[in-house]
Amino acid sequence: MQQAVYRRALYTLVCGLVLPATAASTMAASPMAVSPIDSTDTKLDTVLVQAQRVKEALVAEQAMTPGGVSVVDGDDLLQRNVTNLADMLRYVPGLWAESSSGSDEMFFSSRGSNLDATDYDMNGIKLLQDGLPVTTADGNNHNRMLDPLSMRYATIARGANALTYGASNLGGAIDFIAPTARNSAPLELSANAGSHGQRNARVTAGTVAGDFDGLLTLEAKNWDGYRDHSEQQRQGIYANAGWQFSDALSTRFYATYVNNDQQLPGALTKAEVRADPDQANPSALGGDYQKNVESWRLANKTQWDIDERSSLELGLSFEKQALYHPIVDKVMVDFDGAGPNPPQEVYSLLVDTDHRDIGAMLRYNLQLGAHNLLAGANYGDNSVDGGNYRNDGGRRNGLSERVDNSATSLETFLVDRWHIARDWTVIYGAQWESAYRDVRTTEVASGDVRNPHNNYSSLNPRLGAIYNVAANAELFASISRLFEAPTNFELDDDVRGNNATLDPMQGTVYEVGSRGHAPLGAASRWNWEVSVYYARIRDEILSVDDPAAPGTSLSTNIGNTTHAGVETLLGASFALDDAGTQRIEPLLSLTLNDFSFDNDVNYRNNDLPAAPNYIARGELLYRHTNGFFAGPTFDFIGRRYTDFSNTEKLGSYALFGLRSGYAKENWEVFAELKNLFDRDYIATISVLNRAAADSANLNPGAPRSIYVGGRVKF
Numbered sequence: 001m002q003q004a005v006y007r008r009a010l011y012t013l014v015c016g017l018v019l020p021a022t023a024a025s026t027m028a029a030s031p032m033a034v035s036p037i038d039s040t041d042t043k044l045d046t047v048l049v050q051a052q053r054v055k056e057a058l059v060a061e062q063a064m065t066p067g068g069v070s071v072v073d074g075d076d077l078l079q080r081n082v083t084n085l086a087d088m089l090r091y092v093p094g095l096w097a098e099s100s101s102g103s104d105e106m107f108f109s110s111r112g113s114n115l116d117a118t119d120y121d122m123n124g125i126k127l128l129q130d131g132l133p134v135t136t137a138d139g140n141n142h143n144r145m146l147d148p149l150s151m152r153y154a155t156i157a158r159g160a161n162a163l164t165y166g167a168s169n170l171g172g173a174i175d176f177i178a179p180t181a182r183n184s185a186p187l188e189l190s191a192n193a194g195s196h197g198q199r200n201a202r203v204t205a206g207t208v209a210g211d212f213d214g215l216l217t218l219e220a221k222n223w224d225g226y227r228d229h230s231e232q233q234r235q236g237i238y239a240n241a242g243w244q245f246s247d248a249l250s251t252r253f254y255a256t257y258v259n260n261d262q263q264l265p266g267a268l269t270k271a272e273v274r275a276d277p278d279q280a281n282p283s284a285l286g287g288d289y290q291k292n293v294e295s296w297r298l299a300n301k302t303q304w305d306i307d308e309r310s311s312l313e314l315g316l317s318f319e320k321q322a323l324y325h326p327i328v329d330k331v332m333v334d335f336d337g338a339g340p341n342p343p344q345e346v347y348s349l350l351v352d353t354d355h356r357d358i359g360a361m362l363r364y365n366l367q368l369g370a371h372n373l374l375a376g377a378n379y380g381d382n383s384v385d386g387g388n389y390r391n392d393g394g395r396r397n398g399l400s401e402r403v404d405n406s407a408t409s410l411e412t413f414l415v416d417r418w419h420i421a422r423d424w425t426v427i428y429g430a431q432w433e434s435a436y437r438d439v440r441t442t443e444v445a446s447g448d449v450r451n452p453h454n455n456y457s458s459l460n461p462r463l464g465a466i467y468n469v470a471a472n473a474e475l476f477a478s479i480s481r482l483f484e485a486p487t488n489f490e491l492d493d494d495v496r497g498n499n500a501t502l503d504p505m506q507g508t509v510y511e512v513g514s515r516g517h518a519p520l521g522a523a524s525r526w527n528w529e530v531s532v533y534y535a536r537i538r539d540e541i542l543s544v545d546d547p548a549a550p551g552t553s554l555s556t557n558i559g560n561t562t563h564a565g566v567e568t569l570l571g572a573s574f575a576l577d578d579a580g581t582q583r584i585e586p587l588l589s590l591t592l593n594d595f596s597f598d599n600d601v602n603y604r605n606n607d608l609p610a611a612p613n614y615i616a617r618g619e620l621l622y623r624h625t626n627g628f629f630a631g632p633t634f635d636f637i638g639r640r641y642t643d644f645s646n647t648e649k650l651g652s653y654a655l656f657g658l659r660s661g662y663a664k665e666n667w668e669v670f671a672e673l674k675n676l677f678d679r680d681y682i683a684t685i686s687v688l689n690r691a692a693a694d695s696a697n698l699n700p701g702a703p704r705s706i707y708v709g710g711r712v713k714f
Contacts, residue, residue, distance in 0.1 A: 058155070064374070064417055066427050066464030066476035067161035067511045068094055068531035068567050072154045074179065079629075079661050081192060081672045081707035083200060083221065088148035091589040091618070093567035094158045094531070096611050098683045100699045102196060103223050103232040103262050104145050105291060107610070107684040110171030111159050111533065112563040112595040115610045116542040117553040117687045121489045125171035126162060130178055130254065132299055132317045133359040137380030138407035138437055139169070140487045143293050143321050143355060144258065149190075149202065150217060150238045152179040158567065159533060160462060160480030160509050166361075166378040166411035168431050168460040169484040170505070170535070170563065178240055178254065181206030181213035185666075185713035192709025196702070197224025197231075200709075214241040226702050227265040229280035229289070234260040248306070254299040254317075264289035264327070267686045269696045277680060277700035287329030287348065288394025295321040299359075313363040318356075323386075325351040326394045350396055353386030353403055372417040374429075380409045384488070388441075402442040405488045409435045415462075423468040427478070430461040435485040437501070439492045452494060454501040456485035464511075473516025482507040482535060486555075490541050495554040503557050507537035523575035528568070535563040536598075542608075544644065544689040545697075560598035561608065567591055581625045588618040597644075606646045609687050614638035619659070627668070630660035637681075642698075648691035653681040669710040678704040 058071040070092045082088055084104050086097040097108035106122075109115060113124025121140035128134060135141050148154070155175045157165060162173035184206050191201040202219035216239045223232040235258070242252035266281025266289055283289075301315035328349035335344060358381040366373040384405040390397040415429035438453040464478030484505040491501055510533065517527030543555040568590040576582040593615075595608040607613075615638065621631035635655040642648045656677060661670035683701035691697065 061155055061157070061164070062515065063425075063466075064164050064372075064415065064427065065157065065161045066466050066478040067533070068158040068513065068529070069161055070156045070158075070529075070569065072148075072156065074149070074151050074153055077148055078190060078709070078711050079663065079668065079670050080659055081194065081670075081674070081709065082148055083192075083198065083223070085145045085148055088154070089156070091569070091587065092156050093529075093569050093589045093591050094565065095156070096591070096593075096615060098701070100684045101227050101230040101265050102225055102702055103230060104234070104260060105262055105264060106145065109611055111535070111565060112593065112608060112611055113169070113171035115595065115608045115687065116555075117545045118487075118489055118493065118543040118555065119610070119687065121487050123487050123490075124169050124484065126165060126167040126169060126173040128165060128173060128175040129317075130252075130299070130301055130315070131165075131175060131313065131363065132301065132315045132361050133378055133380050134319075135380075136355075136357055136407065137382035137409040137435075138405075138488045139409075139485065140489055142489070143323055144260075144295050146176050147219070147236060147238070147258075148176075150178065150219070150236070151176040152183060153177050158531070159511070159535070160478070160482060161511075163413060163429060163431055163462050163480070164374060164376075164415060166376055166413050166431060168411075168433055168458075168480075168482055170482055170507075170537070178238070179204075179215060180240060180242060180252070181208050181215040182242075184215060187714040188711065190709070190711040192707055194707030195705035196226045197222065198707060211244040212241070215239065225263075225265070226705070227278050227280060227700070229263045229284055230265040232260070232262045234258065249302075249304050251300065251302040254297070254301075256297040257295070259294045261292045262290060264291055265699075267696045268698050268700065269694050270698065271694070272696070273680075273682070273698055273700055278703075281696055283329040283696075286393065287391050288326050289329075290324065290326050290394060292324040293321055295319060301361075309367040311365050313361070315359075315361045317359040319359075321355040321357075323351060323353050323355065325353075326391045327351060328391060330391065345390070348391040348397070350389040350391040350394070351386070352389060352396060353384050356383045357381070370419045372419075374413075374415045374417075376413050378409070378411040380407075382407045399444050401444060404440040404442075405492075406438045407436060407488055409433070409485075425466045425468075427464045427466065428462065430459055431483075432459050433457060433483055433485070437486065437488055437491055439488050441492065450497075450499065452491045452499045452501045454491075456504045458483040458504065458506070469514075469516070472518065473514070475512075475514050477512045478510075480509050480511075482509055482537070486541050490543065490555040493543055493546075493553045493555040495556045502541055502555060503539040505537060505540050507535050507540075509533055509535035509563075520572070520574070523578070523580045524573060526570070526572035528570050531567040533563075533565060533567075537561045537563060542644070545686065558597065558603075559600060561600075562594070562596050562598050564594040565592055583623045584620065585623055586618065586620045588616065591615040593638075603644050603646075606644060607641050609641040609643055609646075610685055612638040612640045612652075621659075627663040628661075629663070631658070633657040633659055633672075633674075640685075642685045642695075643688040643691040645690040648695075650682055650685070653679060655679055655681070666714070667710065667712040669708070671708045672706070674705045674707075675701075675703060 086099045086106050089097040095110050099106045121142045123139045126135045158172040165173040167173040188204040193199045199222045204217040206215035219236045221234040237257040239255045244250045266284030297319040299317035304312045330345045331347040332343040333346050360379040363376040387399045388401040413431040418426045434457045441450045460481040460483045462480040466476045486502040513531035515529040539557040540561045543553040570588045574584045597603040616636040619633040623629045638652045657674045659672040681701045684699045686697040
């Protein structure tokens with residue numbers, strides 16, 4: 001009953017947002033934009049040109065998409081403290097992204113993906129780099145998060161709106177576009193530092209010589225952490241070089257090297273959080289929990305503008321990773337109680353594996369009269385070799401299992417954007433996905449082999465429409481099929497423990513919304529994007545922590561679940577004087593979530609855990625044309641459950657902060673104060689089946705923190 005009332009309130013709010021936006025749109029007369037990109041009036045000409053390119057990328061993507069799409073501009077990230085992907089995604093509606101302890105180790109979910117104990121694989125969202133897949137062929141993002149400061153911009157297509165990237169999963173896709181020497185300064189230095197031992201620095205150098213250009217970035221990151229045993233050191237090299245063979249043909253090579261060492265503090269109980277939220281879990285200290293990844297990647301992408309109506313893109317990538325991951329301390333059992341024998345180790349875990357990933361992409365675009373056709377394909381091939389060892393204080397203590405896993409995926413898709421009338425565009429298409437999963441685990445002591453493996457395939461259609469209410473405003477609607485095969489982590493963790501395999505997740509999602517912008521008087525404006533979606537999911541794969549082997553999980557298919565929500569981005573720029581030299585610029589990203597089981601035999605209609613029922617983040621900045629800006633920031637986070645049984649609920653909380661800066665043509669500085677009132681809160685949780693009073697599943701968030709940074713371009 002409570003859920004039904006909430007759903008009605010949720011959709012009533014949507015109508016209240018969409019209808020006024022539609023009415024206001026009739027006042028506007030300029031091209032569409034989005035507030036984080038549109039607030040460029042105070043920037044100089046060179047920055048305006050770059051911002052315009054990012055804006056054009058957003059408009060082009062939205063023109064293909066009858067649903068929620070956002071673009072994050074890399075230049076905007078340098079005006080606040082951004083050190084990980086959660087910081088980058090702060091103002092993107094529909095996503096819940098938080099670092100577990102301030103480092104790159106994080107939890108993120110899009111439209112309710114990844115809400116279980118296997119959140120470490122961060123599946124449900126497809127990551128791409130310059131259009132080439134970074135997410136492994138089996139769908140997990142376990143080993144490497146992309147560096148947000150090494151991108152020119154990123155496009156976030158939520159849910160089924162990621163069809164143009166070949167994705168059909170619940171969360172959608174994020175495509176990171178690298179900067180080049182042609183849109184960067186010849187030399188650029190940036191650094192930031194602050195609380196908890198944060199010290200980050202990077203240098204970028206580039207050159208353009210006729211048809212050739214090259215760009216190289218070196219970065220170093222250090223984080224001591226606000227919790228014990230949460231240090232991080234990361235070094236990275238990012239390079240790309242391009243060659244323009246002719247006006248129609250160009251190619252670009254990419255090279256990346258990242259060495260990332262992280263300590264993991266582990267989750268705490270409620271009593272431990274009350275006593276000292278900055279402490280580490282004793283098991284994390286005893287087992288020296290870490291996640292150390294060394295990776296390198298080579299890629300190439302070639303573009304051929306065949307004629308004025310058609311173009312072809314193709315690319316190939318190759319990546320190697322080495323993972324060293326002590327994650328479960330010794331689980332000791334005293335089998336004879338008070339007898340003479342000491343307790344014996346029954347389980348511990350240290351993962352030491354090597355990963356190899358191959359990716360390929362193909363895109364063909366054709367303008368054929370009123371039709372804009374996009375055909376494409378993604379291919380992925382992944383292998384994991386190595387072993388699971390017993391863990392002796394962060395050191396290998398004997399091989400317990402040999403690991404030999406592999407996966408392949410092929411996604412082909414075709415989309416037609418058909419301009420059927422002056423104000424109407426119909427978007428229809430389909431994706432075909434074919435995936436193979438193979439998990440082979442050999443128990444060393446017995447020689448027993450467990451080998452769940454299976455092929456998965458599905459045709460996933462999509463139909464949508466965009467109606468232009470005015471030159472700068474539109475309504476959209478779509479219906480799409482969702483499909484997601486299990487990851488190898490999920491197959492390995494199958495609760496049945498034999499060679500049986502999980503079913504793929506399947507479902508249908510409906511979406512409606514509006515976006516645009518409108519003037520407010522002579523020198524002011526506002527803009528909006530509102531998306532409402534409802535997804536009915538069958539066989540969603542969820543997992544709970546295994547009480548017999550902490551740190552591992554048990555996965556199963558759930559009959560039916562529902563994922564629904566509202567995603568809203570509102571922005572404005574109000575002139576304080578006739579010349580527009582001083583402005584007030586508010587920004588609000590609001591997400592309402594309704595994720596639940598649907599008449600499940602065990603969990604009835606319980607809420608799914610981990611994601612808050614609402615997320616409201618924003619800021620209210622004063623800007624001057626001389627480059628100065630300052631204002632408050634805020635986070636209002638709703639309640640969430642920590643378990644499937646809905647026995648433990650974390651209350652809502654509010655955080656406030658301040659940020660300020662000064663930006664000129666060739667340099668800029670910023671200062672940011674976070675959690676101004678030093679509020680205690682829980683950043684992320686480890687999902688359980690039923691939480692108990694002594695369950696260690698809470699990761700506290702950062703206390704009051706201050707950061708400063710700057711950038712200079714030569």
